[in-house]
Amino acid sequence: MQDRTYAADVLAGESVTIAGWAHEIRDLGGIAFLILRDTTGRIQVKFAKDELPDDLVETGTGVTRESVVSVVGEAEAEERAPTGVEVVPEEVDVLAPAEPELPLDPSGKVDAELPTRLDNRTLDLRSAETKAIFSIRAEALRAVREYFREVGCTEITTPKIVATGTEGGTELFPITYFGREAFMNQSPQLFKQLMVASGLERVCEIGPIFRAEEHNTPRHLNEATSIDFESAFITHHEAMDVCEGTLRAAYDAVATNCEAELDVLGYDPAEFALADDAFPRLTYEEAIERANATGELTEQLTWGDDLTTEAEHALGNAIDGHYFVTDWPSEIKPFYIQDYAEDPDVSKGFDLMHPRMELVSGGQREHRYEQLVEGFEQQGLDPEAFDYYTRMFRYGMPPHAGWAYGAERLVTSMLDLPNIREAVLFPRDKQRLSP
Ligand code: AMO
Secondary structure, three states: OOOEOOHHHOOOOOEEEEEEEEEEEEEOOOEEEEEEEEOOEEEEEEEEOOOOOHHHHHHHHHOOOOOEEEEEEEEEEOOOOOOOEEEEEEEEEEEEOOOOOOOOOOOOOOOOOHHHHHHOHHHHOOOHHHHHHHHHHHHHHHHHHHHHHHOOOEEOOOOOEEOOOOOOHHHOEEEEEOOEEEEEOOOOHHHHHHHHOOOOOEEEEEEEEEOOOOOOOOOOOOEEEEEEEEEEOOOHHHHHHHHHHHHHHHHHHHHHHOHHHHHHOOOOHHHOOOOOOOOOEEEHHHHHHHHHHOOOOOOOOOOOOOOOHHHHHHHHHHHOOOEEEEOOEHHHOOOOEOEEOOEEEEEOEEEEEEOOEEEEEEEEEOOOHHHHHHHHHHOOOOHHHHHHHHHHHHOOOOOEEEEEEEHHHHHHHHOOOOOHHHHOOOOOOOOOOOO
16 A cells, blocks of 8 residues: 555654554543554544544444545644554545444453464464564564574575474374375484584575374474474584574564563563573483472482473472583483493483473484484484485594474463464364364
8 A cells, every 4th residue: 555654653743644543432522532553552543523424434434343444634643542642534435344243352351262263364463462572582583583594694595395294103194195105204313413414504594384293282293393493513512502602692683672561561671681601501310309309399300210290290390491402321311312321321302491382402412323223223214214314424524413492382482372282273172173
């Protein structure tokens, strides 16, 4: 629309064309107000009934809520208007009327259940709170990308249709690929590792991953957005430094550039950035000892157990912030994670935990061909099926490390959202395949 002025840019004394959604119509008798909402905010349109033609008043005040309307008029200063300006209309066009009965109320005056919101995501995203979540998500991802660029990453995109899985067979979505069995990729893991042996050396990817897990929980999705990092010639501790750097960059950017959005969600931007102290790094052994010592566990953990949700919560309460858990038992980490030469039962894998959930997995990778193939066999995998991957380890594979976290878990933990589905536009879960 030519010459359109956004609500936030309307200045008193100007002739303007504004366009947006009819947020509210307030009829006070002799005078009525149409509050028009666009992506920048709201602007008041004043209908002084005895000063304007009847048909103009009728169109402007008879419109249903959420209809799309454009208004041509004069902007005037008005102290009592929400933005200090209001528009006196000369022309009103209803570009697209909305039905009087809406499936949910975008003004947020009437609460809607999450399933109703997800079924009507477009309308849900007209509400200031939902819109704020996705503006913050976009800003966090922008900051993470920028940080990746600053530390010398090349952004890549890897195939999402693959012949083999990487993160465990039960979580694969099978598909038919020209009569052959294929799968939706669970992780860029093997492809990003191959790139550290290419001329690129250090790569990142932000893209979809698919997990056929049966979990129906507030922190699992069947399609998520994975933020991946992998670099040649670094240790797992250096990989953790980069990981922490991306998170700090994301929190800082949101604190600085999303003040209004944080305010809408009830956060004080001044208190939003992460504390300066580096995230503590506990070994797995220290982590289980500490979890057991909280006295909050119904069952004590022993070496080799995965951290239960209960243990994660107990540790989260005790530490009250992000923390890394390093040096996991080799048997519960995937084949591509390297073990300590001096203690092969202990791996160089790590997780980053947020008090509410696991956020990141990563580690030093096994870059030695013989050991890699051995690792496949130990996990009951056929190295032949991964020939495209293992073969490259015979032609000069540098030591390397990396990690991944889900964009949705980042946003859910950052904004303390009750459910991960709040942080994805159109979530895929066991029940939900549409929209
Ligand atoms: P992992 O399987 O732990 O590791 O996944 C890494 C991170 O991705 C996110 N994530 C999910 N988020 C929402 N729903 C899910 N179902 C889901 N699954 C995973 C989490 C998780 O911590 N290849 C390794 C990473 C690496 O070593 O580089 C991997 O995929 O934030």
